[in-house]
Amino acid sequence: REGREDRTEQPYVTIDSPGTQDMDDALMATPNATGWTLSIAIADPTAMIEPGSPAEEEAFNRATAIYFPGEPLPMLPDAISTRLCSLMPEVPRLALVCDLQVNNDGSLGDYSFRQAVIRSQGKLSYELVSHLIEGREDDDIKALPEAVANSLDQLHQAATALRKWRSEHALLSNDRPEFRLRLDENKRIRVIEPAVQNEAHRLVEECMVAANRCAADFLQKQGQGLFIQHPGLRDDRADNIRKLLEGYAPHLAELDATSAEGFKALMKHTDGLQADVPVKSILSRQLARAELGFEPAPHQGMGLAAYTTFTSPLRKFSDFYVHRLIKAALWD
Numbered sequence: 001r002e003g004r005e006d007r008t009e010q011p012y013v014t015i016d017s018p019g020t021q022d023m024d025d026a027l028m029a030t031p032n033a034t035g036w037t038l039s040i041a042i043a044d045p046t047a048m049i050e051p052g053s054p055a056e057e058e059a060f061n062r063a064t065a066i067y068f069p070g071e072p073l074p075m076l077p078d079a080i081s082t083r084l085c086s087l088m089p090e091v092p093r094l095a096l097v098c099d100l101q102v103n104n105d106g107s108l109g110d111y112s113f114r115q116a117v118i119r120s121q122g123k124l125s126y127e128l129v130s131h132l133i134e135g136r137e138d139d140d141i142k143a144l145p146e147a148v149a150n151s152l153d154q155l156h157q158a159a160t161a162l163r164k165w166r167s168e169h170a171l172l173s174n175d176r177p178e179f180r181l182r183l184d185e186n187k188r189i190r191v192i193e194p195a196v197q198n199e200a201h202r203l204v205e206e207c208m209v210a211a212n213r214c215a216a217d218f219l220q221k222q223g224q225g226l227f228i229q230h231p232g233l234r235d236d237r238a239d240n241i242r243k244l245l246e247g248y249a250p251h252l253a254e255l256d257a258t259s260a261e262g263f264k265a266l267m268k269h270t271d272g273l274q275a276d277v278p279v280k281s282i283l284s285r286q287l288a289r290a291e292l293g294f295e296p297a298p299h300q301g302m303g304l305a306a307y308t309t310f311t312s313p314l315r316k317f318s319d320f321y322v323h324r325l326i327k328a329a330l331w332d
Contacts, residue, residue: 005117044313063318075314100211106162178197
């Protein structure tokens with residue numbers, strides 16, 4: 001813990017599914033004169049795993065955690081991912097923290113990265129936080145410490161502003177239906193049910209995207225990084241896309257979808273487009289795959305000039321690696 005900022009008294013909380021054990025992120029927010037100070041604390045497994053160690057090599061080979069129903073396959077050893085590093089409540093934990101300014105209009109201001117020790121003051125479920133946002137007065141909500149309840153209110157306000165900014169200046173991903181499998185005692189599928197996305201899911205998403213945007217900007221300024229590059233529509237589908245637009249959205253056929261602004265305009269204008277075929281859905285199937293690269297490049301699918309992720313280092317090796325890059329820059 002030497003050299004780390006002590007934030008164990010700050011009202012950080014985790015927001016996740018009730019059964020989650022490998023908790024990567026904890027959040028808090030406070031108001032200020034021009035918006036909010038948003039603080040995203042991310043678990044720091046790189047502090048526990050030596051570069052080039054067998055544990056790191058195994059994590060590299062696995063690349064990601066896989067969550068089979070009832071039987072997760074972790075990327076990191078269980079002792080690290082669910083015990084030593086997981087941001088469990090009321091336990092001091094090492095964290096890499098991104099503090100950032102969210103302006104009233106949802107744009108991002110100054111940010112900083114620092115190494116800290118935090119203590120989550122609550123393991124909250126998406127359902128509970130969603131109920132709080134809706135203004136319910138459940139017993140679990142009434143039992144929250146005042147500092148935590150106030151922080152959650154500010155988190156919701158900041159996330160709402162962030163989402164509004166992204167809807168106007170970038171691109172929001174459509175909420176694709178997801179499903180949860182429930183198994184019987186023999187591990188056979190008993191029921192398939194929709195996984196409902198609520199306001200708490202969107203709150204966490206906006207906080208993660210904001211922190212990851214800051215990480216991309218930070219690494220870009222350092223001159224080295226790992227970035228998620230997304231070129232937008234596939235080049236080999238250009239003729240099919242042009243014919244689709246000429247037939248069902250001729251007013252969009254002349255847009256240059258290879259440019260950032262043209263791609264954003266195309267995707268925004270096809271939202272809710274009244275046509276004989278689902279144009280937006282068909283376009284979405286013509287998208288190229290995102291790739292990792294060492295040079296900053298646009299993430300067209302999100303409408304951002306550069307993007308990376310560092311918010312899931314217990315679950316994704318690319319995020320783990322970005323942690324190493326950020327911390328190396330901080331030490332310099």
